[in-house]
Amino acid sequence: MAFSNLLQIIALAALSTIKAAPTSQEAVCSDGTRVSNSICCDFIPLAQDLTETLFENQCGETAHEVLRLSFHDAIAISQSLGPSAGGGADGSMLIFPDVEPNFAANLGISDSVNDLAPFLASGKFPTITAGDMIQFGAAVAVGLCPGAPQLEFRAGRPNATAPAVDGLIPEPQNTVDEILARFQDAANLNSEDIVSLLVSHTVARADHVDPTLDAAPFDSTPFTFDSQFFLETLLTGVGFPGTPNNTGEVSSPLPLTVGDNVGELRLQSDFELARDSRTACFWQSMINQEALMAARFKAAMAKMAVIGHNPADLIDCSAVVPKPVPALNKPATFPATKSFADVQQACPSPFPSLTTDRAPRETEIPHCPDNEATCTS
Numbered sequence: 001m002a003f004s005n006l007l008q009i010i011a012l013a014a015l016s017t018i019k020a021a022p023t024s025q026e027a028v029c030s031d032g033t034r035v036s037n038s039i040c041c042d043f044i045p046l047a048q049d050l051t052e053t054l055f056e057n058q059c060g061e062t063a064h065e066v067l068r069l070s071f072h073d074a075i076a077i078s079q080s081l082g083p084s085a086g087g088g089a090d091g092s093m094l095i096f097p098d099v100e101p102n103f104a105a106n107l108g109i110s111d112s113v114n115d116l117a118p119f120l121a122s123g124k125f126p127t128i129t130a131g132d133m134i135q136f137g138a139a140v141a142v143g144l145c146p147g148a149p150q151l152e153f154r155a156g157r158p159n160a161t162a163p164a165v166d167g168l169i170p171e172p173q174n175t176v177d178e179i180l181a182r183f184q185d186a187a188n189l190n191s192e193d194i195v196s197l198l199v200s201h202t203v204a205r206a207d208h209v210d211p212t213l214d215a216a217p218f219d220s221t222p223f224t225f226d227s228q229f230f231l232e233t234l235l236t237g238v239g240f241p242g243t244p245n246n247t248g249e250v251s252s253p254l255p256l257t258v259g260d261n262v263g264e265l266r267l268q269s270d271f272e273l274a275r276d277s278r279t280a281c282f283w284q285s286m287i288n289q290e291a292l293m294a295a296r297f298k299a300a301m302a303k304m305a306v307i308g309h310n311p312a313d314l315i316d317c318s319a320v321v322p323k324p325v326p327a328l329n330k331p332a333t334f335p336a337t338k339s340f341a342d343v344q345q346a347c348p349s350p351f352p353s354l355t356t357d358r359a360p361r362e363t364e365i366p367h368c369p370d371n372e373a374t375c376t377s
């Protein structure tokens, strides 16, 4: 090697070591967590407070609702309408609680706004903005669901200065064309991003689609972050858990409602995305692939959580996101009485081979987490 080349390499190596050191503001929080910036430490007591007081250590109703809120805050932005239409993940829902939560597409979202508002107002977390509170809250919430990944988290979203306009939240009666266009217009999110974000419907129940039902689950395991949602949305619909003819609802494969145990409810949008040629193969590829599912969800959530911001302006505080609860590591199965014969396969790739849960009749979906007989929600 020529001497001048060698000198160049040494000079380059020296430059890169010099560059790394002064920009680093690494700190160690009082509990020993190493973070990229001491600001991150402020989120550690918030995580503990949310986990214990708000979520009560469960992947239950309040955790699900805060996850949904993180989406509804972030997606309210539009490249075609311009900056005045909304600021994305800016906490506008919390700062203007009387505006966006009243839009029809946000029905029910005020529960999560009312849940988080006291934490913001408490004075205990003065450095934490509304947008940070929502996205961090979702990361803490999802970590309580067995099988979920540890999400990334960046801090420093400036507070919203105005609420978003109506019409930016996707609705279950929207066509696939409309849904693809909305995510594209919001933040250039593509069909794989959308399917990856919809993993969240594995821990979700509807309170408002059928007004006669509370907590109608989207899959048979609404407290577990598994791939049952992707399997069950492909099964032939046979009935409704409550009343028929609701906007945005189609028949589900497990409609059996017994007392508080509400049968599965299927959104029209989930039904269509599971079968549309643009999304069906990626949808099917999630079934029984929990590691892929968790990784794709994590990547898509990282994109969603910074909509409206330049990620470089935010501080990587991923180290303060609590470690998720352990996965159950249970393979995907056909719910009792169902089999491959019930699958409306829309992707030509081979369908995964799965066993069927053994039980004499249709699966009843428990209303409460952890097999508790009663629960508050």
Ligand code: HEM
Residues within 6 Å of the ligand: 061, 064, 065, 067, 068, 071, 107, 108, 170, 171, 172, 173, 179, 197, 198, 200, 201, 203, 204, 205, 206, 207, 208, 209, 248, 267, 269
């Ligand atoms: C095509 C896009 C989407 C549509 C049309 C849609 C629609 C809905 C609807 C209608 C509900 C039921 C609300 C109720 O009646 O209480 C719901 C619940 C939920 N959604 Fe979505 N959603 C979409 C995407 C997402 C995304 C991207 C996320 C998160 C990243 C998300 C998270 C949730 C969660 C966690 C719930 C359950 C809330 C609870 O159990 O209280 N959704 N969604």
Ligand SMILES: [Ca+2]
Residues within 6 Å of the ligand: 201, 202, 203, 219, 220, 221, 222, 223, 224, 225, 226, 227, 228, 229
């Ligand atoms: Ca589930």
